[in-house]
Each structure stands twice: as C-alpha cells, then as structure tokens.
Amino acid sequence: MKIKNFTLFLIWAGAAISIAEIYTGSLFAPLGLTKGLLAILIGHIIGTLFFSLGGLMSYILKLPAIKSTKVVLCNKGTIFLGALNILQLIGWTAVMIIQSAKAFNGALGMSVSVGILFVGISVLLWSLFFESEAYWVNNIAVILLFILTIGVVAFLKGGEILTPEGNISFADAIELAVAMPVSWLPLVGDYTINSENRKSSFIYTFLGYFIASCFMYFIGLFVSLKTGGKDIISYFASIKSGFIPLLIILLSTVTTTFMDVYSAAISTMAVIKTRLSKKELLIIYSLTGIIAAYLFPIDKYQNFLYAIGSVFIPVYTVVFVGFFILKYEESGYLNIPAVVSSIIGIITYNYMVYNGTSLLKWYLTPTITTIFLTALIYTVTQTFFKRKEKIL
Template sequence: MENKGTSTLNNGLIWFGAGVSIAEILTGTYLAPLGFEKGLAAILLGHLIGCTMLFFAGLIGGMKRLSAMETVKLSFGGKGCLLFAVLNVLQLVGWTAIMIYDGALAANSIYGTGAWIWCLVIGGLIIVWILIGLKNLGKLNTVAMALLFILTLILGKVIFSGYGGSGLVSEEGMSFGAAVELSVAMPLSWLPLISDYTREAKKPFQATLASTLVYGVVSCFMYIIGMGAALFTGTYDIAVIMVKAGLGAAGLFIIVLSTVTTTFLDAFSAGVSSTVISRAVKEKWAAIVVTVIGTIAAIVYPMDNITNFLYLIGSVFAPMIAIQIADTFILKNDFRTVRFHVPNLVIWACGFVLYRILMHVDTPVGNTLPDMAVTIGICLVYHAVSSAAGSKKVNKAEPESV
C-alpha cells in the first residue's frame, strides 16, 4: 500500500546520474594549470563547501515537503519567490542547452554524423526520460547508473594508467581561489533543484544526505578525470582520449547516457519551477518545452566556455541559500503569508553585489564561502535590530494601555 515517496537508493541513483557529466569533466580541465596536487586540493575544498550548501538546500525541501522554488517563499514571500523562479528557469534552459551542446560535440568527435543530429538524438532521449517520469525511473536508472559507473571507472583507468607524461602544468592562468570557486560552482548550480527530488523522499534526511554524498563523490571524480585528461594526455578533448583508448562505442554510450541522465534533472526542475510562476503550467509539458528550446539553442549557438555562466549562477543563488539557511535553521522564520519580504530581498541584492566584487579578490576559499558568511551575518544583525526595535515599541505602548 505504501507506494508514495522515493527511496533513499533512488535518490542516490538520481544524483549519481547528475554527477556523471561531460560538463563536469570539461570544468575539471580548467584546473589543470594548477598541477595535480593543488588542483585536487581545490576540487575537494570546493566540493566540501558547495555540497554542504547543497545538503542544507535539499533538507529544507525535504523537511517542508516543498519544491525548491516553493522553499524560497519561506524567506522571500509568496510573490518574492517569483524573481528566483524566473531566474532558475532561465538558468535551467541555459544548462539544458549547454549539456546537449557538450554531449553532441563529444559524440560527434567519436561518430561524425553531424553535431546537430546528436543534438536531436540527445534531446529526444531526454524527452523520453521526462515522459517515463521520475517515480517510474527506478529500475531503468539502476541499470543505467551501473553501466555508467563501470564505464567511468574504465575511463579513469585509461587516463591515469595509460599515459605517463605531464601535459599542461603552469602556475599561471588560474589562482587556487579561482579553482576552488569553479569547484564550488557545480554543486551550487544544483541548489535550486535538489528540493524538487528530496520533497518526494520517504526519508528526507537520509535521502538528502545520500544525494549530497553521492553527487559530491561522483562530481569530484569527474573533475579529477577532466584535470587528469588535460595533465596526462595534453588534451582537453575527452572524446579524443576515448577514441585513442579504443573506447569508441563505450565512449559514445558514456557521453550520450550521462548527458541524458543529467540534463533530465535540469529540464524536469525547469518544469517544476514553471508551476511556481503559473499554476496553469503542467510540470511535464513545461519540461518538454524547455528540452526543445535547449536542443534548438544547442544547434544554433556555440557554448564552449561556461565559466562566466557558472559565476553568474553563484552570484544569484549563493546569497539566496544563505538567507534561507539563516531563516530556516537559525531564526525559524516563515514569510509565506507575506507577498514580498523586502528586507530579505534587499539583503539578497547586497549578497549579489558582494559576490560580484569578490570575483576580483583572490581568497584561498573562493567567493562563495565569504559571500554566504557575510550574507548570513547581515540576516542575523537585521533580525536582532528589528526584534530590539519591536520590543521597544511594545514597551512604550504598555504604559498607555494601563
């Protein structure tokens, strides 16, 4: 009788699929100038910061049984959340296009039938995933993830044992702090999505923890594969490495399936966020529309460097989740009955500006952690000041009523 809710295992499998991604491998290649040891340290530190925030974001949705954008109402009001819902849909359309573009380009390097054809193939498979539906993906995801796991291990072995040279090592071009921030950026980009899945979990805490840990480990591995590919093979093109290693068909399978399982989450969550903007929208059909738009964009526009896109996502959603963490876990606030909670919107704007400023400051922990710490600090100070001001008004009013 108890069919409701997704299992902890299913949530873990969903986020395994999110972590296995060409975009994560490509982002890992950007860290190669640091060398392997420094690059690895930046990957681990960045993912520790990013996945901690991801855990709290997922836990809020799991505890409250709310989608990601519905949890935003808790801090920004019933209508204040619309700003973030619109921004989230836009970033998810962008991610859908980027993922399809990267997957198609890599697939075409192995079987050169035309990148636009691979865009259509990948886009079509994502739509199939959407039509199957999240709750019906259990067995299919188990098989798909098992195959992906085996093939990514083979890919890792090929890169780290098949090549002895050291290619692209240079202390110039990227600071340690910038590398940390690029490592934070991927888990941070999933912040506005994770609650769309943990809200359905039978055991929210366990599912959120499993999702975060699985994603964090797999994402680190993808980054390391990308960095290792650049360092040990002297190329940034993962498809070229697969071909050289004789992983033609298997490599193609990794590229296409990993792109589908990751981009499905982007498209699905875009559909969920669209329902927050308008109740008339149906999740599934909105997700399909997003996939179609993303596929067309991937065919038409070049999307080779996504670093600025990642930083933009960080500047929007890092201060947002900082305010949500402060309100939910420290201050115990709930502003869903308010249309716009203006003080939190102002604090978010301050956090956004601060992040953009910090992009020009080199810190050993990147931009996200200091930005979130300051944003949470502003929240707590505002709460203390407003509470003190409110109590003074009450004290002044009491003698008049006696």
C-alpha cells in the first residue's frame, strides 16, 4: 500500500513528537536560548539528512531498512546491525515508558511501577490496534499532539529567561541533536519503501521529522530556561495541570513507541528465520520493553544517545558511501573493508565524545569527524580490495 506524501510527513512528525525529544531539548538550557537553538538546528540538519538518506535507499532498493544494508554490509554485517537495532529499540521502548511513568507519578501521584505497567500496556494495545488499521489513526493523533504540545508553552507566557547552571558544551549539544534522528535510521526504510515516489521518500521524511523534532527540542529548551533548569517531567509534575500534559505524554509515548516495537518485529523477520508472526513479535517486544523499563537505568540517558550515535553513524557512513558514491554491490558473508572502517569510526566517535571534544573546534564534532574519517578509510580500503580482486 502506497503511503501518501502528507501521511509520510505526519508519520515522522509523530515519531518526533515525544516526551524523550522534549526532555533532550531541556538538556541544552545551560547554553542559553541563542546557542541552544543553533545547536538544535545544526545537529538536526546533520542527523535528519543521514536519517532521510536511509529512507531514500530503501525506496530505491525496494527493501526494508535493515535488509537494504545488505548490498554493502553483506549477510553477516546485516545480521549484526539488525541485532543492535533490536537492542536499541527495546532500550527506546523502556526509556519512553519510564519517562511517561515518571510524569504520571508527578502529576497524579501514581507510583512509577504502576505507571510503567499502565503506559506499557497502552503501547501493547496500540501496537495491536494500529497494525490492523489505516494510517489515518496516526494522522489524527499527530495533529492532536501538536496542538496539545503548543498548549503546554502557554503556561509559561511572560516572565524572564533563567539560564541554569550546567557544563554541556556546544559540541556535546550538537551530538545530542544528531543522535535522535540517527536512532531512527534502522527503521525509516520500513515506511519510505511504500512512498509515492523517490523524491517524496526523502523530502517528506526529512521535513516531517526535522520540523517536529526541532520544535520538541525548542519546547524542552524553553521550559528549562523559563523554569530555571526544570526538565519537562519535573515541569509537568510541578504545574499539576492534569489532563493536557498527561494526554500529551500518553499519546506521544504510545504513537512513537509503537514505531520502535513495530521496527523490532520487522528487523527480526528481516535478519533471522522465525516462525513467529508479526503480531506475535509485536506482543513479545512490547512485553520485553515493559520488563526492560523496570530494569533500565534512565539516569544514564545521555550515554544511551551517545551509544546509539557511536554505532549507527560510522556504520551508516559506510553504507551510504558504498551505495550512493562507490555504487558497489557486495556479495558473500562479510565486507571486510566495511567492518574495519566501522570499527575505526566507532572508536573515533567514543574517544571524541568522552575525551577529545575539548581539543577540537565545534565544527569538528564527534559526528562530523567520524563521518569524514570513516568515509575516507572505507573509500581507500574498498578501492584497494577491488583492485586486488581484479589483479587476482
């Protein structure tokens, strides 16, 4: 079934309208309004371009997101990437459920444990319902979420901007903005594969996510600046306004987390042989997300985002260079140049995030440096291997 352009736009706008995006934006507050907004825009331009290229690639190949990477990564590489994707999707499911449960705790006094179960079961029911219904259900939810989210800002009209204390650097803020759209890379193609045309698969995916995600980050930044450092969950808990913020939280969690659960099911079916149906996998991953929510240490949220970026940025740099630029179609079980380049990229990213950002200018962030270095190494090593094969 073809996905209309406006529907594709709303699907990815809906993915961005979430409590996790608002919460991440609040982390930018120590930079102040101007620098915070600049970091949001720069990071989202980089991250959403990467994200949209993944959607375009799936459309061209007419393959789901994970399967499309096989043309560069080969069989073993795709299986490894699929397994990592399933793990990060379970992690995202847990993060979203926990954040929502904490907001319910603050606004209603509901215990976090009960909140986790309530939100998690809602995600499960939505997954089962949405799987059998048309995209218009999601379209209505996204439009309502957008309107309700704007309503939250109305509580903070007037007053002065209070820049809270903190030690986030401009480069680190860019990384947090890049990581969010990049985290959707292993599933964007599951939707864009059914786009109306090639141009739509890129443009409407980019615009839907970019506009909505930047707005969510801005709300988080704005709330934190107006409240002197409160994140969105603490803000919801303090205003005790009940219906509006709780409806935003529940709807945004359910509609966004459904995409995580759905992609985990698609990734499983793409990389391993299983007798389980898609619906059975949706149930399994929804329940797994609930269990993980009881065990997941959310206090390390930024590190979770960095971990996603550290893997997907170098791996997908290799994939995009191989497919769009070098136009190689690999065969066999493993692409050695891709593995070597990805490992070097992962090491580079992690070193810069935790040790090296203070040594470089803001425009050489871990993401930018990793992209250029990984692309260069892969191009050189892949060209060498191809020439060697021809000689032999």
